[in-house]
Amino acid sequence: MCLGIPGQVVEITDAAGHLAKVDVSGVQRTISIRLLAGQPVEPNDWVLVHVGFAMARIDEHEADLTLAAVKQMGQSYTDELEAFEATAIV
């Protein structure tokens, strides 16, 4: 449930609405960066994504580690990635 997947920011799509497009293992979707308001978030930055929200900025090192750990979860990771791809936010 508290699964966080690292994503790399591709672009800030709506600065006022705190929305950004991120790439997780080649899958892109729009997420909210509202919880990081006040922190600089820029393209190429890595963030930990939880239920469609960036919850923390992380470095590439941490992103690599976490992604490997999450991939090991097998089905949970596949489900998370499918959900990530299939849905969209308002």
Added chain:
Amino acid sequence: MKFVDEFRDPAAARALVSAIGDLAGDDEFKFMEVCGGHTHTIYRHGIEHLLPANVELVHGPGCPVCVIPMGRVDDAMWLAEKPDVIITSFGDMMRVPGSRGSLLEAKARGADVRFVYSPLDSLKIATETPDKHVVFFAVGFETTAPSTAVTLVRAKDLGVTNFSVFCNHVTIVPPLKAILDSPDLRLSGFLGPGHVSTVVGNRPYRFVPEVYGKPIVVAGFEPLDILASVHMLLAQLREGRCEVENQYSRVVPEEGNPQALALLAETFELRPHFEWRGLGFISQSALKLNDRYAQFDAEMRFDMPGVRVADPKACQCGEVLKGVIKPWECKVFGTACTPETPIGTCMVSPEGACAAYYNFGRLHRETALLVGGPPSRG
């Protein structure tokens, strides 16, 4: 994956395990990992088999799906069966059994139940289906609650009137207190939850050393994170220290996420009490929408039954959630209760201790090989 090796380094694991053994000596230690994500890592990598027999890890209540009582699932089912309601929730919640089955079964019977990845997806469904009312069945600890908070703010900004939240968000500190007050268990210390702490920071755990005299180390999710955190706990105990330490500082800031905490304060307030599966009623342990967001509170909008339902007699999730018994010690583990046909919540979520043990715990040889020796047990 160029950095992964250093966190999977067998030599580093061996060195840590050896140092843990030296610190532990012949004394018995029992540490609780609070977070379901840690439980998953521990079983996935067979970490309990790496540790000396006198250093035991017990699983805690930190699986948000696992702690939802049957009565709340029944309320969600009641909502789902209303013809003008669409109920949405995370995938993990869909298979959690209530007294009349799960939301997935309600869906099979024709109810409009939809799985969402994000609470914001629920809001989108609401804006796209104005003739229906969309209820988001919200579960999760402080990791997840800020996402619901942002969704509520967004719904208010957009003036959406056909959206509400059935709020089951819970907080991590009260169950820790309940466990510390419980006579069932004598714990030496805690591995603190990693991702909850990105939101709440380290300060909320100070009562653990200050009031109860137990150390707590906020831990990351890699196998070496767990071993390093166990080592930090033992070092505190051996050096006569007792404090909150942060092993996961590469992700968890000391003060948490002030923006997320402000959004929680904007939208939620504490409930006087909330029932936890297996733990009973715990004071001020859950969130409800505050007056500013009352129009989005499904419990205000609908006259839900709110009936309390006792767990099935055979189910020992409560004892598993308190760390009193191990998953395999439950009478129905792996027989009547499996991930395919769960009786209890701990068998539903991948972070539930029972599901994690069922899926991974029995396969420890990988880790035994990692440290270059035969498996010590099982």
